[in-house]
Amino acid sequence: MVRLILTAVLPFLAPVLVFLAWVWLRGRYVTRHGGQAPVIETSTWFWLVVTGLALAASVLVITAVLEPGGVPGQEYRPPVLIDGRVVPGGFAPDPRGETPR
Secondary structure, eight states, rough: OOIIIIIIIHHHHHHHHHHHHHHHHHHHHHHHOOOOOHHHHHHHHHHHHHHHHHHHHHHHHHHHHSOOOTTTEEEEEEEEEEEEEEEEOOEEOTOOOOOOO
């Protein structure tokens, strides 16, 4: 259950919560100083989409940087079950000896 919350619910709700906090603080600022906020600031969906895209892009970049991967000319071998034991997968040289173009 914790894994579901950390991997699915939290990344989905975090931008919404940050946006709602920003709207609340910005609303207080506008009321104190008189006047109205620009139209773009009152549009909820625009900022939710921008925040969601930024979060998705940052997750993709972080995953690409931190996850180990193979090098060209290697083949991924998935984990297998042999005699009741899981043999971990990994990268190994391509058995055909082919190199990618």
